[in-house]
Amino acid sequence: MTQDTDTHTDDPAAGADDLAIDPWGSSTIEDYRSLFEEFGIEAFDEVLPDVPSPHYLMRRAIIFGHRDYRRVVEAMAADEPFAALSGFMPTGDPHIGHKLVFDELIWHQRRGGDTYALIADLEAHSARGLSWMEIDEHAEDYLLSLLAFGFDPEEGTIYRQSTNRRLQDLAFELGIEANFSEFEAIYGFSGETDVSHMQSVVTQAADILYPQLDEPKPTVIPVGPDQDPHIRLTRDLAARMRAFGVTRAYASFEAEADERELIAAAHAALSAEAGGADDLVRCVEAANWLEREVEPSETREAAITKLEAAGKEPVRPRVRFLVRNAPDGAFEALIEAIDGEKRVFDEHVDAYEMDKDQAEELARAVEVEHGGFGFVPPSSIYHRFMTGLTGGKMSSSVPASHISLLDDPEDGYDKVRAATTGGRETAEEQRDLGGRPDQCPVYELYAYLLAGDDDAYAETIYDECAGGERLCGGCKTEAAEAMEDFLADHQQRREEMRDVLADLDVDLDTQRP
Numbered sequence: 001m002t003q004d005t006d007t008h009t010d011d012p013a014a015g016a017d018d019l020a021i022d023p024w025g026s027s028t029i030e031d032y033r034s035l036f037e038e039f040g041i042e043a044f045d046e047v048l049p050d051v052p053s054p055h056y057l058m059r060r061a062i063i064f065g066h067r068d069y070r071r072v073v074e075a076m077a078a079d080e081p082f083a084a085l086s087g088f089m090p091t092g093d094p095h096i097g098h099k100l101v102f103d104e105l106i107w108h109q110r111r112g113g114d115t116y117a118l119i120a121d122l123e124a125h126s127a128r129g130l131s132w133m134e135i136d137e138h139a140e141d142y143l144l145s146l147l148a149f150g151f152d153p154e155e156g157t158i159y160r161q162s163t164n165r166r167l168q169d170l171a172f173e174l175g176i177e178a179n180f181s182e183f184e185a186i187y188g189f190s191g192e193t194d195v196s197h198m199q200s201v202v203t204q205a206a207d208i209l210y211p212q213l214d215e216p217k218p219t220v221i222p223v224g225p226d227q228d229p230h231i232r233l234t235r236d237l238a239a240r241m242r243a244f245g246v247t248r249a250y251a252s253f254e255a256e257a258d259e260r261e262l263i264a265a266a267h268a269a270l271s272a273e274a275g276g277a278d279d280l281v282r283c284v285e286a287a288n289w290l291e292r293e294v295e296p297s298e299t300r301e302a303a304i305t306k307l308e309a310a311g312k313e314p315v316r317p318r319v320r321f322l323v324r325n326a327p328d329g330a331f332e333a334l335i336e337a338i339d340g341e342k343r344v345f346d347e348h349v350d351a352y353e354m355d356k357d358q359a360e361e362l363a364r365a366v367e368v369e370h371g372g373f374g375f376v377p378p379s380s381i382y383h384r385f386m387t388g389l390t391g392g393k394m395s396s397s398v399p400a401s402h403i404s405l406l407d408d409p410e411d412g413y414d415k416v417r418a419a420t421t422g423g424r425e426t427a428e429e430q431r432d433l434g435g436r437p438d439q440c441p442v443y444e445l446y447a448y449l450l451a452g453d454d455d456a457y458a459e460t461i462y463d464e465c466a467g468g469e470r471l472c473g474g475c476k477t478e479a480a481e482a483m484e485d486f487l488a489d490h491q492q493r494r495e496e497m498r499d500v501l502a503d504l505d506v507d508l509d510t511q512r513p
Contacts, residue, residue, distance in 0.1 A: 039228055041065040041382060047073055055107045056453050057100060057383060063222075065382040067231060071218035072379050076111055083211035083219040084108035085116035087161075087204070089124045090138030093404040094145045096449055097386045097394045102149045104222035104381070105156075113220075115156040116211055117146055121510075122161040122203050126196035132510045140508050143501055145405050148493035158506055161203055166213060171199070171206035177240040178202055178233075186229050205234040208378050216364055216374040222381050231380045238375040243330050243367035245322035246359045249350060250315050251283055251307070259303040266290050266307075267315045283310035319359040321349045330370040337362055386448055387441045389419040405494075409487040416442065416480035422465075423472035435465040435472065442472070442479050450482045 340353030422440030
């Protein structure tokens with residue numbers, strides 16, 4: 001992934017290890033590109049040209065992937081409602097790695113999004129075993145840093161899971177649609193897993209959908225790739241909560257998505273042969289075309305079997321509304337609202353004169369009018385993990401690997417000076433061969449944080465390192481001084497935010513055992 005303004009982070013997998021999708025684990029991702037194939041995450045550079053004034057994390061490919069983010073981009077461009085939400089599990093001090101999420105939330109807020117920041121205290125208590133006293137202390141630290149970086153509490157929402165009754169009610173409803181077998185498949189839960197841990201997963205799904213309680217709207221969740229299981233589960237739960245499902249269809253029978261792609265190809269080819277008369281294509285003819293033109297596969301055989309069973313029924317493109325959890329009267333209202341040619345069945349309606357986007361908008365409107373949620377599938381963007389200063393993953397449990405936002409500025413200076421680099425064994429070798437900024441935690445500090453919005457500065461540091469002009473000693477000193485200044489400025493700003501936090505309706509003194 002490269003952009004014109006990238007800082008030579010051509011390999012989004014640099015500095016990572018161990019492919020694993022574990023929201024509570026400590027491993028990183030070996031090859032981010034494998035996520036595209038295995039889990040359906042899309043490359044962010046596909047949507048980047050349409051993002052208005054993209055954040056430098058986007059421009060530098062630090063935000064490397066997305067799931068359905070175009071919905072949010074289109075809402076942003078059209079000045080329509082959208083939201084952004086992220087949660088913080090208060091298990092330790094906030095560190096510079098957390099600043100990525102702070103920045104992503106604040107960026108979306110400044111572009112008009114309804115922005116939500118939550119303290120995942122139920123998850124911290126159930127999954128990590130923290131006491132409520134510890135949670136209170138860490139929650140305050142996270143919120144002070146969030147405010148210090150520029151989150152506007154008057155334009156956004158801050159809450160704790162444990163004190164938000166609407167959230168807990170939504171989690172209860174989502175729990176009706178969830179089951180243990182999928183928790184076992186997604187998270188590896190077993191008979192030994194605490195019920196409260198499973199409950200915290202449903203609560204997190206409720207967090208992700210919480211911005212849509214008052215009205216459905218595109219919502220983005222900025223996360224690391226290890227959190228993707230939560231996104232996938234929530235998208236499934238959101239679909240199950242819908243009154244109606246909307247799919248494309250080509251005949252009276254139901255077909256899977258990959259089967260529909262083959263049937264669509266057959267329809268397009270045969271319609272073209274018939275001079276565009278798509279109503280002349282028959283199911284049996286489409287089956288014959290697939291047998292002639294498509295390589296054998298399970299999907300092809302399934303599609304052929306269904307088409308042959310339908311015989312001479314016409315293959316006609318249509319949009320299908322499927323009844324799922326429709327409240328009383330909603331199905332009848334939907335039928336009435338569909339204009340043009342339609343066919344009504346016991347549990348679905350086929351509409352021939354509207355496209356899928358129009359159909360989804362209509363289904364959502366009818367659902368909301370009848371008391372349903374009408375959830376829009378949540379979107380997500382994915383950022384790379386920062387490499388720890390000692391190599392490997394940056395971890396709160398390894399103090400030397402990270403810089404806490406609460407570290408004394410002089411300690412921050414010392415940690416950068418002691419950091420591992422991508423330099424060569426000797427200065428002479430470095431001048432001759434050049435450094436390896438793509439393998440350097442110190443260069444990452446510039447790219448992720450210290451260069452700020454100045455792409456040219458980050459680019460210069462990269463080029464000087466790779467070209468052998470920049471040696472590690474001077475580079476680390478420069479970065480250490482910048483880190484010392486950053487921490488001093490941030491901590492001063494944190495102190496200024498204490499009165500602001502005290503005036504917010506956020507309970508930081510939990511009365512629990």
